[in-house]
Amino acid sequence: MAGAMWPGALPLLLLLAVLLHPSRCTQGGKVNFREKEKQVLDNILGPGRYDARIRPSGENGTDGPTNVKVNIFLRSISKIDDYNMEYSVQLTFREQWLDERLRFNDFGGRLKYLTLTEASRVWMPDLFFSNEKEGHFHNIIMPNVYIRIFPNGSVLYSIRISLTLSCPMNLKLYPLDRQICSLRMASYGWTTNDLVFLWKEGDPVQVVKNLHLPRFTLEKFLTDYCNSKTNTGEYSCLKVDLLFKREFSYYLIQIYIPCCMLVIVSWVSFWLDQSAVPARVSLGVTTLLTMATQTSGINASLPPVSYTKAIDVWTGVCLTFVFGALLEFALVNYASRSDMHSDNIKKQFPPSDQMEHSSSIDPSSELLEPDGSANFAMKPLVRHPEDSMSMDKLQQCEIHMQPRKKNCCRSWLSKFPTRSKRIDVISRIFFPIVFAFFNLTYWSTYLFREEEGDE
Structure with missing residues (x-):
């Protein structure tokens, strides 16, 4: 019986196998709609049907300007060059506009959009980056560009590009500064009567998370319009x-x-002995040359601007302090030689000999003139009351003035008998105090100016 039923059952089984084959299901589902995509593209972009040289009409089919909405996605910022005043950025650039000539039937929502990779097949806005120095598209593995056409005629253009853009900088507060670098996009040939660029509503600029820059931090960004006449x-x-x-x-x-x-x-020189001439000179010259090298290295990485930068003030004052320490030793050396000269004079004429020489002179000889004649000082025998009163007042003033003459600084400096030693001691205190005052003035001034710039 099984063998008798086999010839009749075979055609039925074959029919079921064909109907239930996956390829049959696919043909009834999506394969036909891929074929529909080709038909739609041929229908809207076929020869004689669409002219990419003519711009789309304005809103509601009027002759007004074509509105193009723009948004960008910042993928990375590779460098910000202070010397050339430029920065490099990689971004995904998107434009969206309405071209009613590209409307098509979506077959009940089955065709969400059509994708193109050739931008020349549809009309494109003539946008360019006005502050661009260099730029290139990305073609690995395929060109990173696509065009999506939606059923209502809306066109979305997206492309990934890398740009090197000009960024004029004000370096007066360098390195305590903030810089504003712009990205400008404008129409090259179409005026505002034909083409208007607008920022996309709601988050027109997007920045990749965890954006890392070596020497800068992106604080914020602002979008604006910059129409030019x-x-x-x-x-x-x-x-x-x-x-x-x-x-x-x-x-x-x-x-x-x-x-x-x-x-x-450089202040260590103040604590060295005055006779250590090679040590003090070599220390001063070495610090001076090192400071000069440091200054030249800083300026080599910056453009030769005509104004004074904050770093110039700092390095200039530090260089002045180092140079002042070297000059201080020259003054100490000169003062030490003067002290040695005065010591030699004192050795030739000691104070004890001078006292004996003065005591051997007869007091009565003061009354003699050089020619030997007598000279008697005429003193009044009777004093007037006014004279006695003035003398008493003078003595009282002297008594009151004597305590004021005592000065703690002078008494402290009197511990150091030579002038050269006094110069070193004063320099040990004077140089750090002045440098600390300069630091206080420098940081308060430039930090306050930075806050003003932010406002």
Whole structure:
């Protein structure tokens, strides 16, 4: 019986196998709609149907300007160059506009959008980056660009590009400064009567999370419009202002602390003996040359601007302190030789001999003139009362003035008999106090000016 039923059951089984085959299900589902995509593209972009040279109409099919909404995604910021005043950025750039000529049937929502990779097949806005120095597209593995056409005729253009952009900087507060670098996008040929760029509503600029910069921090960004008028008309323009704050810790470790150490090392000369001429000279010259080398190295990484920067004030004052310490030793050396000369004179004419010489002179000889004639001083025999009163007042003033003449500084300096030693002692106190006052003035001034700039 099984063998008799087999010839009739075979066609039925084959029919069921064909109907239940996966390829049959696929053909009834999506394969046909992929074929529909081709038909739609041929229908809207076929020869004689669409002209990419003509811009889309305005809103509601009017002759107004075409509105193009723009948004960008900042992928990375590789460097910010102070010397060339430029910065490099990699971003995903997106434009979206409405072209009613590209409307198509979505077959009940089955076709969400059509994807193109050739931008020349549809009309494109002639946007360019006005502050661009260099730029290139990314073509690995395929060109990083796509165009999506939606059923209502909306077109989305997305591309990944890398740009090197100009960033004019004000370095007066360097390295305590903040810099604003702009990204400007404008129309090259279409005026505002034909083309208008608008920022996309709601988060027009997006920044990748954990954006890392070696010497800066991206504090915030602002979007704005920058339309420009020329002899040929007014052109639509968009801009993004990126506010970068310079990281100060790098400069504190590499510049400020080493300069402070060099200044303090130059003060060691004040504590060395006056007779250690080679040690004091070599110390002063070495610190001076090291400070000069440090200053030249700092200026080599910055552009030759015409104004004074904050770092110039710091290095200039530190260089002055080191140079002053070297000059101080020259003054000490000169004073020590003067002290030696005065000591030699005292040895030739000791004070005891002078006292004996003066005591051997007859007091009555004071009354004799050089020619031997007598000279008697005429003194009044009777004093007037006014004279006695004035003498008493003078003695009282002298009594009151004597305690005021005592000075703690003078009494402390009197412990050091030579002038050269006194100069060293005064320098040990004077140089640190002045340098501390300079630090207080410097940091309060530039930090306060930085806060004013933020406001």
